[in-house]
Amino acid sequence: MFDLQFYIEQKNLQINEAFEKIFQNFQSNETLIEAMKYSLMAGGKRLRPVLCLGAAEAVGGNPQDAIMAACALEMIHTYSLIHDDLPAMDDDGLRRGKPTCHIAFDEATAILAGDALLTLAFEVLSAASTEGGDLAVKWLKIIQIIATAAGCKGMIQGQMLDIVSEGCKLSVGELESMHSLKTGALIEASLLCGALIAEAGAHQKQLLKTYARNIGLAFQVTDDILNVEGNPEVMGKATGTDQQHDKSTYPSILGLEASKKFAQKLIRNALQALEGFDKKAEPLRALATYIVERKR
Amino acid sequence: MFDLQFYIEQKNLQINEAFEKIFQNFQSNETLIEAMKYSLMAGGKRLRPVLCLGAAEAVGGNPQDAIMAACALEMIHTYSLIHDDLPAMDDDGLRRGKPTCHIAFDEATAILAGDALLTLAFEVLSAASTEGGDLAVKWLKIIQIIATAAGCKGMIQGQMLDIVSEGCKLSVGELESMHSLKTGALIEASLLCGALIAEAGAHQKQLLKTYARNIGLAFQVTDDILNVEGNPEVMGKATGTDQQHDKSTYPSILGLEASKKFAQKLIRNALQALEGFDKKAEPLRALATYIVERKR
Numbered sequence A, B: 001m002f003d004l005q006f007y008i009e010q011k012n013l014q015i016n017e018a019f020e021k022i023f024q025n026f027q028s029n030e031t032l033i034e035a036m037k038y039s040l041m042a043g044g045k046r047l048r049p050v051l052c053l054g055a056a057e058a059v060g061g062n063p064q065d066a067i068m069a070a071c072a073l074e075m076i077h078t079y080s081l082i083h084d085d086l087p088a089m090d091d092d093g094l095r096r097g098k099p100t101c102h103i104a105f106d107e108a109t110a111i112l113a114g115d116a117l118l119t120l121a122f123e124v125l126s127a128a129s130t131e132g133g134d135l136a137v138k139w140l141k142i143i144q145i146i147a148t149a150a151g152c153k154g155m156i157q158g159q160m161l162d163i164v165s166e167g168c169k170l171s172v173g174e175l176e177s178m179h180s181l182k183t184g185a186l187i188e189a190s191l192l193c194g195a196l197i198a199e200a201g202a203h204q205k206q207l208l209k210t211y212a213r214n215i216g217l218a219f220q221v222t223d224d225i226l227n228v229e230g231n232p233e234v235m236g237k238a239t240g241t242d243q244q245h246d247k248s249t250y251p252s253i254l255g256l257e258a259s260k261k262f263a264q265k266l267i268r269n270a271l272q273a274l275e276g277f278d279k280k281a282e283p284l285r286a287l288a289t290y291i292v293e294r295k296r
Helices: A002-021 A030-040 A047-058 A064-084 A107-127 A134-150 A157-166 A172-197 A202-229 A250-254 A257-274 A279-293 B004-022 B029-038 B045-057 B063-084 B107-127 B134-150 B155-164 B172-197 B202-229 B250-254 B256-272 B279-293
Strands: none
Touching: A002 A047, A002 A064, A002 A279, A030 A064, A030 A107, A030 A134, A030 A202, A047 A064, A047 A172, A047 A202, A047 A279, A064 A107, A064 A134, A064 A157, A064 A172, A064 B107, A107 A134, A107 B063, A107 B107, A107 B134, A107 B155, A134 A157, A134 A172, A134 B004, A134 B045, A134 B107, A134 B134, A157 B029, A157 B107, A172 A202, A172 A250, A172 B256, A202 A250, A202 A257, A202 A279, A202 B004, A250 A257, A257 A279, B004 B045, B004 B063, B029 B063, B029 B107, B029 B155, B045 B063, B045 B172, B045 B202, B045 B279, B063 B107, B063 B155, B063 B172, B107 B134, B155 B172, B172 B250, B202 B250, B202 B256, B202 B279, B250 B256, B256 B279
């Protein structure tokens, strides 16, 4: 039986080690660094970097080769949370059981810490390969994948849609397309980057894309379900907020039971995409199941 | 006599053409694109991209090779202005004679438009070279230079220092070091990137760095002077704001006349650094003079 908890812990040790290296001899404003680290080390699930490392492993690569891409993905995810939590956006005071960045520091610092994490992600990616030739081409491609997924054609577009659609009744199709941008794009990029660094073939990349799309959506459906029936203490944030903000969610459109069934079906699709992979894809399989069974 | 106005206009045509290409067939939220373009096309001086192209030219390169770096630099500069203008930061309602982004749209859109411009800059840089080998290595280096200059070791650190030092009496040394981060770092990166793309030698790069540091600081000293005695109508923004916010500036520390002399001395240093360059550096020479003589 594959021990996902242990796997995640081991990966987190590697990720934290890489972050320590990134922040070593770091010349910047103390408060700014503190705010960046505060959000980066707030005990998130680290889903994106673990997926990136897991994808490299699944296609037979050394996950350590993808560690800087993993860190960059987590920095970008963290910046997006910091900015999403701002008063002008979702106005959230609590995240992962701790005050959000603009509460722990102040709004200006939170805006700048987010900007700084986003920029640092690209600095780290640009420095990940100092060797020439093909490696440089590969890292340029990784920067392109991540920037496109995180930018206004991907994640930021999704956040924008999320904001403007507050209070609107969305169809399931509209909801899905919003989430495929807001969370799906960066999750897909995480798997693609891991696969690319590990020299996956075109067919493997296609299968990992299918896996990514299904778990990405399942992740969001589960988030919606947890917002209805999750335990706020376990989740470290308030529940019931979607209903308060009159947000279109899977439970609000499909109902709770149908949403759970939908999430299960997505996970089956994801596992099916991995059928041709050997046991090195065990972490990705376990992560898919974890995504719908998690309590936070 | 070199016609700087004509030169800037020509470069701006090229830059706008490149931006049109960047935004062609652009899939994103309409309002988000509108907000990004609103600030990008608000009639700024385009100093950074013109310096980048001018540096490529000065060392004998083809400025068109640097056009995507030039656009990326302008997008990063524009994002920094959008975020700096936010209520939680400098709370400015007017920029270049037009309502700032969060006034013309709203705060959430302005935050996201800034994030999107920053991310798009790196997407554009990563796609600037689709050829392999040395070119990829060069563009990775350019991404590294720009990310480092724009991030928490450079521009963002400078903005953070600017915020925390509001109401504090700074020494000339502290003021200089803040500005070398807040505006100097990205100006230096602009020249370095142009030089790097045009294959400048180490000595030329060193001289352009000296030029950059001097004009960067002169730019800021002149900004401070204009904030005291500039014409708000010509400048398209309010003056006297530094004094209102009790900001340490060159005029407040050195006095107005000494500040003007200091700016002139910086420009002499900048021109001296270019002495070994031939007439292809004429645009950079004219830009140095323009920086202190400008009225907006």
